[in-house]
Amino acid sequence: MNKIEVNQLTKVFGSHPQQGLKLLKDGKQKEQILEETGMTVGVSQSSFSVKPGEIFVIMGLSGSGKSTLIRLVNRLIEPTDGEVFIDGEDITKMDKKTLTETRRQKLGMVFQKFGLLPHRNVLQNVAYGLELQGISKQEREERAKQTLQDVGLKGYEDSLPSQLSGGMQQRVGLARALTNDPDILLMDEAFSALDPIIRTEMQDELLKLQNKLGKTVLFITHDLDEALKLGDRIAIMKDGRIVQVGTAEEILENPANDYVTKFVKDVD
Ligand code: ADP
Numbered sequence: 001m002n003k004i005e006v007n008q009l010t011k012v013f014g015s016h017p018q019q020g021l022k023l024l025k026d027g028k029q030k031e032q033i034l035e036e037t038g039m040t041v042g043v044s045q046s047s048f049s050v051k052p053g054e055i056f057v058i059m060g061l062s063g064s065g066k067s068t069l070i071r072l073v074n075r076l077i078e079p080t081d082g083e084v085f086i087d088g089e090d091i092t093k094m095d096k097k098t099l100t101e102t103r104r105q106k107l108g109m110v111f112q113k114f115g116l117l118p119h120r121n122v123l124q125n126v127a128y129g130l131e132l133q134g135i136s137k138q139e140r141e142e143r144a145k146q147t148l149q150d151v152g153l154k155g156y157e158d159s160l161p162s163q164l165s166g167g168m169q170q171r172v173g174l175a176r177a178l179t180n181d182p183d184i185l186l187m188d189e190a191f192s193a194l195d196p197i198i199r200t201e202m203q204d205e206l207l208k209l210q211n212k213l214g215k216t217v218l219f220i221t222h223d224l225d226e227a228l229k230l231g232d233r234i235a236i237m238k239d240g241r242i243v244q245v246g247t248a249e250e251i252l253e254n255p256a257n258d259y260v261t262k263f264v265k266d267v268d
């Protein structure tokens, strides 16, 4: 069974999303819909699946719909149409309680802007989610310490986020996402705010971690080199649509259309 299965997922932002959906089904493009109705198509009729243990990258320019897509996958926003299965269960149909539980057990999210609590130390930041679940202080701290060790931050438990470099802050972000030992990591431009050298370091760290912990990763980036380096498979997005899915090799050797060709032509 696939870890994530996305089926004809669509998100239209605006006053009459169902009308936008109908226009999409009639074959209208995002640009036309915006012009005619003022509604924005975030994601349009997109389908893909992520297999257990793979790093699946979604790559596309700014505004192509990547963040909307990943937010639909953990249902931070509601779809206009389509389905999202996590381990075979459609999360778009779940009641709130089951959704919260599924998110907690199965999904860990890492954000571009780290999202750390500034007045709490590293250990407290990582343990925060466990605190909300009512787990005892002792267990929280044990688990948080272990996760910090996993991401190479042993010894930094008492530091405040502001005392750490960007790369180390993002390690805390990663540790926080891992505290519940979720099967799936959702990462939205998680390394995009980092300096190039640190960024490369974090990419290597993720590959190492994924190898060790065997997580399934849905990774979003606007950087083709990052996509090619990390992705077991890569989906390329344009104007809310997925235009090609394939391995790095498949995409480089057999670009599906002119858009992808243009995108990959500078890679050697
Ligand atoms: P990306 O992450 O690839 O940069 P986004 O998913 O953020 O792209 O955005 C895709 C499209 O949806 C953009 O045109 C954006 O302006 C629009 N969009 C995203 N969020 C909202 C929102 N809350 N309200 C209206 N339009 C939105």
Ligand code: MG
Pocket (backbone or CB within 6 Å): 066, 067, 068, 189
């Ligand atoms: Mg984005």
